[in-house]
Amino acid sequence: MLIREAAAGDWPRIWPFWHRIVAARETYAWDPDTSEEAARALWTGPGKRVYVAEDDTGAVVASAYVTANYGGPAARVANAGFMVDPDHGGRGIGRALAKHVLAAAKADGYRSMVFNAVVETNPAVGLWTSLGFTVLGTVPDAYEHARHGPVGLHIMYRAL
Ligand SMILES: CC(C)(COP(=O)(O)OP(=O)(O)OC[C@H]1O[C@@H](n2cnc3c(N)ncnc32)[C@H](O)[C@@H]1OP(=O)(O)O)[C@@H](O)C(=O)NCCC(=O)NCCS
Numbered sequence: 001m002l003i004r005e006a007a008a009g010d011w012p013r014i015w016p017f018w019h020r021i022v023a024a025r026e027t028y029a030w031d032p033d034t035s036e037e038a039a040r041a042l043w044t045g046p047g048k049r050v051y052v053a054e055d056d057t058g059a060v061v062a063s064a065y066v067t068a069n070y071g072g073p074a075a076r077v078a079n080a081g082f083m084v085d086p087d088h089g090g091r092g093i094g095r096a097l098a099k100h101v102l103a104a105a106k107a108d109g110y111r112s113m114v115f116n117a118v119v120e121t122n123p124a125v126g127l128w129t130s131l132g133f134t135v136l137g138t139v140p141d142a143y144e145h146a147r148h149g150p151v152g153l154h155i156m157y158r159a160l
Pocket of ligand 1: 092115
């Protein structure tokens, strides 16, 4: 697998799984009906450093972004998002991408990373915890999960 910074031509390869993941209403606090144009701005807009993972055939199977979570004097706290194509999940791609992105964020000068809204039922919580993130707090019943109904949103943190 190759992890590299995204190029402009990668977006059409990210969008199909981006849409599938957000439309599922299980993991991201974005409108399940987000248009492709709005999705592109959310994932690749100004200030975002975007990564993709390619499998052995050159197919884009995952993407991540990193950006500053706050501004001004707090701009060295990063935020990031991760998506692995569900057809390629559970094979270690997410963990490899996360490790790469954490190292890259540190190299870019970020001191820590914060996830603002991790759905508490998301198996990703186990991945983030295993990578050193802790739950700072939980907003109760904040997320209308497609299958579980109202569930909490964790704020997660890790020093880099
Ligand atoms: C979360 C996500 C990025 C993980 O990517 P992945 O390639 O499927 O994950 P990996 O195969 O690298 O697994 C890493 C760990 O995640 C956990 N995990 C991932 N999917 C899981 C599942 N369906 N059930 C249980 N645990 C799971 C396991 O703890 C696993 O640990 P291990 O490495 O010890 O086996 C991916 O499932 C995804 O894109 N989900 C939808 C979007 C999302 O939730 N993004 C994160 C928002 S906070």
